[in-house]
Amino acid sequence: MGLVTQLLTLPVAPVRGFAWVLGQALTAAEREYYDPGPIRDQLAELERELVAGRISAEEFDRREDELLDALESIRYERWRLGLDP
Numbered sequence: 001m002g003l004v005t006q007l008l009t010l011p012v013a014p015v016r017g018f019a020w021v022l023g024q025a026l027t028a029a030e031r032e033y034y035d036p037g038p039i040r041d042q043l044a045e046l047e048r049e050l051v052a053g054r055i056s057a058e059e060f061d062r063r064e065d066e067l068l069d070a071l072e073s074i075r076y077e078r079w080r081l082g083l084d085p
Helices: 003-033 037-052 057-081
Strands: none
Touching (some): 037 057
């Protein structure tokens, strides 16, 4: 970028800076929102409930299917957004 171009675009520099910060905040929010960790924790807790006899095998299967569907959806969204390498 030449000196003249830098001088002419100087008034919009704060807008570009704000857009960059906003983009970083959005990426961080998406990473947190689409974090598979809580779903994995729920799956582990569900298995503990089954082993302890607090839920039936049918209830386990139903809830496990729901959680696995949610995990698949999260993985797809992370891939779509480019959050996973």
